[in-house]
Amino acid sequence: MAAGKSPATAPAGKDLVITRVFDAPRQRLWTAWTEPERCMRWWGPKGFTCPVCRIDLRPGGAYFNCMRSPEGQDYWSTGVYREIVPPKRLVFTDSFADEQGNVVPSTHYGMSADYPLEMLVTATFEDLDGQTRLTLKHAGLPSGEELENCRVGWSESLDKLVEELAKD
Numbered sequence: 001m002a003a004g005k006s007p008a009t010a011p012a013g014k015d016l017v018i019t020r021v022f023d024a025p026r027q028r029l030w031t032a033w034t035e036p037e038r039c040m041r042w043w044g045p046k047g048f049t050c051p052v053c054r055i056d057l058r059p060g061g062a063y064f065n066c067m068r069s070p071e072g073q074d075y076w077s078t079g080v081y082r083e084i085v086p087p088k089r090l091v092f093t094d095s096f097a098d099e100q101g102n103v104v105p106s107t108h109y110g111m112s113a114d115y116p117l118e119m120l121v122t123a124t125f126e127d128l129d130g131q132t133r134l135t136l137k138h139a140g141l142p143s144g145e146e147l148e149n150c151r152v153g154w155s156e157s158l159d160k161l162v163e164e165l166a167k168d
Contacts, residue, residue: 030087
């Protein structure tokens with residue numbers, strides 16, 4: 001797939017940056033992020049499942065997924081791929097959604113109104129001789145508790161990704 005080039009400007013707000021090294025080749029990590037059946041295995045914090053994951057991996061293509069909490073609450077999200085450089089870089093928007101894929105405010109899920117309607121996620125995958133350094137940047141988040149909740153959620157999702165990659 002050719003790299004997609006479209007403006008990918010970060011929305012106003014705070015940036016969350018997480019860097020982690022995975023004991024897996026870059027292509028395996030890329031596949032875990034870009035193939036729906038693989039993404040469903042690790043997407044969401046500890047105890048959450050991902051019963052729905054649709055990925056149209058092309059510039060301008062959309063993703064749509066659902067995280068289900070241990071209590072059965074569904075949290076839908078959607079976004080558009082802005083840049084795709086296999087297997088090095090993904091840039092996509094991130095928005096809360098309803099179950100039909102319509103963008104909704106965070107208050108739809110009882111969260112703070114401080115979340116913007118659209119945020120920006122950049123994931124870079126760096127080859128380290130059989131291992132991969134993932135740098136994740138989630139831009140435009142509100143500060144304070146919401147930022148910390150996102151840090152915990154992403155960290156727990158990436159913990160699940162480590163476990164999933166160990167199974168392959």
